[in-house]
């Protein structure tokens with residue numbers, strides 16, 4: 001559905017994206033993760049044609065590219081981007097904004113009341129946006145995307161400034177839209193939240209995708225335990241650790257369980273229980289752990 005081919009973007013001589021390639025299908029939610037200033041927004045701006053890459057191309061449905069104004073218009077009918085809070089009109093109401101997006105993309109406003117009900121916006125949606133809190137504005141921005149109802153949605157920092165119950169509400173709606181075969185990109189710093197709904201999480205570094213984590217495929221199980229560097233050193237010295245183990249960001253030891261017999265797994269658990277301070281968990285490496293591995297580890 002959406003292909004990025006060898007995308008390079010540079011601001012002056014600083015390369016932000018470097019020959020980045022990627023393919024995404026409908027019905028996917030893709031998390032985009034990286035520290036501040038790495039290039040997530042730049043990537044979204046290339047996909048939306050707000051920035052022309054120095055080289056490379058964006059291809060929709062195998063053929064449409066941003067080559068002419070006409071081609072861009074036909075792509076933009078199917079693609080919406082998360083509004084910036086500063087783009088909202090303070091003198092208009094939330095309903096006005098939803099009608100605007102509904103009319104512009106879907107050519108209808110009939111579906112808007114359901115969105116208002118779902119996102120629990122009835123109390124304030126008729127008021128001028130200038131009176132909204134940060135969280136109310138953010139919810140409105142998400143509601144505008146839902147009103148646009150496009151097949152591709154680029155959501156930059158969708159969960160910013162939202163409380164726990166709103167994060168949950170929006171997460172559930174994202175899952176519903178995925179079922180409707182939307183392709184949704186979510187750039188977020190709420191890493192654990194991505195594990196709830198993303199199919200894949202891509203990690204950006206040095207202008208490219210350094211890791212792609214597929215969340216719904218069966219992935220390896222690990223015993224995970226917090227260890228101080230001295231404890232890890234002792235463990236390493238005393239035990240014959242398998243080379244596949246990982247020690248992340250000087251605090252988390254992860255011991256792979258795959259390929260071990262039941263007895264070996266039990267023995268390792270007993271060994272590690274000796275070091276337990278807080279808790280031992282068993283599970284696959286999640287987005288948080290990959291993040292720490294790629295961005296917080298020194299080597």
Ligand SMILES: Nc1ncnc2c1ncn2[C@@H]1O[C@H](COP(=O)(O)OP(=O)(O)OP(=O)(O)O)[C@@H](O)[C@H]1O
Pocket residue numbers: 011016034035036037038039040041042043
């Ligand atoms: N118009 C611009 N001119 C010069 N440099 C820019 C411009 N826009 C972005 N950059 C630089 O490109 C890099 C990537 O910025 P980008 O906004 O894409 O990062 P990000 O990963 O979205 O960050 P954040 O998590 O803070 O939103 C940063 O170093 C930024 O300073």
